[in-house]
Amino acid sequence: MSAPINEPAATLVVLDLAGIFVFAISGALVAVRKELDVFGVLVLAGTTGLGGGFLRDVLIGATPPAALADWRYLLVPVGAGLLTFWFHPALGRMERSVNVLDAFGLGLFCVTGALKALDYGLGPVPAALMGMVTGIGGGMVRDVLAGRVPTIFRGELYATPALAGAFLAVLGDHLDAPLFVTAAVGGGLCTVWRLLAIWRHWQAPVPTGSASV
């Protein structure tokens, strides 16, 4: 058994907040591009940063979600949203860097999401699925609120690395590996795979002749 995620080590909290921060910036950038007002920017920052964890917590019955039990979790997306609101031209130019950081957030979330689901009694396959949902859920909610089909359905590989990383986390937990090793191996696989996908433009296969159905 890994240490309970509900009392994570300080390192894990810092990493978690960093992941929320990066995701929130990606949400806020979408809002700026859609010409939403400052409130829309903050909501998209919040839902992108926290949405995946909320979805997971609601589905596994871990309510209220951690982010609602600790107000510091709410400060991070607000900060990311305001930062983007004021400095979006600079942040927009750094989009490549944002995508790289986003890959680290994805690697982190798929691991912590899967481990939390295991802690709540889910089996290995559903727990891995919940890890993936934690990683991709925020971006899906962001895109639905911004009025577009989720980009993860079409662009470079995103969900597959998250699912693979989550499965490794479940495996690590099953083998009683130390939390640090589990997080490093699972999160590392996800992040490296995602970075390679960005770099090499790897995409998931598309149905043949799908436009003509």
Add this chain to the structure above:
Amino acid sequence: MSAPINEPAATLVVLDLAGIFVFAISGALVAVRKELDVFGVLVLAGTTGLGGGFLRDVLIGATPPAALADWRYLLVPVGAGLLTFWFHPALGRMERSVNVLDAFGLGLFCVTGALKALDYGLGPVPAALMGMVTGIGGGMVRDVLAGRVPTIFRGELYATPALAGAFLAVLGDHLDAPLFVTAAVGGGLCTVWRLLAIWRHWQAPVPTGSASV
């Protein structure tokens, strides 16, 4: 009281899985038409097949949903999604057959959804509503993720048969009718009504002059 849905007879499980399968195919076909990649196809298959039950379970507090407690429930939409991904031209040509099977899934879900809500202590009217949500929720989530207004808001009668079938299921439970009879009468009414709606192009009334408001 009907038998608890949490320990359904093997027949009911098979029917449930069959309903999820058919719904998942309808979701995967929408994804193919939207030219989504294989992951988008799988997510739309999963949310369409399982979304209605997830919505119901989250609202009535039955978390984690059954599909997350039993990994076999997750295999079915994955299978339906891959099947559609590879054989969508054939499946697309069989859309009429898919719609017919979908009507059976709808009849099944509105009954099992209403009975599960009753088991969790909801009153008759909210339980019937939850039965309808179980039947129509997956298709609504599918359409929102695919970036279109839910088709059940505009096309041939869909939700009304589901609500009627769910009410009959609640009534059957109230009269202590055997589960088999309740399911046959409630699900039968829903399925037959839906099939007639497809065949005769029955539509729900539209507000008069709505375009000119």
Add this chain to the structure above:
Amino acid sequence: MSAPINEPAATLVVLDLAGIFVFAISGALVAVRKELDVFGVLVLAGTTGLGGGFLRDVLIGATPPAALADWRYLLVPVGAGLLTFWFHPALGRMERSVNVLDAFGLGLFCVTGALKALDYGLGPVPAALMGMVTGIGGGMVRDVLAGRVPTIFRGELYATPALAGAFLAVLGDHLDAPLFVTAAVGGGLCTVWRLLAIWRHWQAPVPTGSASV
């Protein structure tokens, strides 16, 4: 501590139902404009009227939501939806009045939402956030289902007054103020601010040069 919201005084129930009614009409009007059928009108009426409370209750773990435990709560949006379906030309012409009533609903929901979240053990900041979610959630779900970016992300101030009113409600609870005073001050601030925003066309700031990012 305020009186438990679960056993609210009759006045509060009547106010709550009135708020649901007004929100439901705004949802039904959107459905009519989108040329949805009578079922789409009823669903948008229901999700707009009840969606904010459902979101809050699912997030704080108060399931099933109050509206599913008391069938009278379901009657109100059905009534509002049918009324709009039949008399939408008249209601459409009264949109300004509907917006004014909507401001009262918003003031009420942000207060009751925040107080209920406090009752379920949330801290002051998350409780205020839940108050805002109760006020704005229904409209967000309405817009997503109707296929448009939520109007509260772009139009006249809506969420900020709700958040401010919710914070006042939390403060009133903290100071052990009588429920009536808390509701009047918090809800009053929200409603007056919102009415001024409509009247004076106050909008939230938009990122500079957002279209050119």
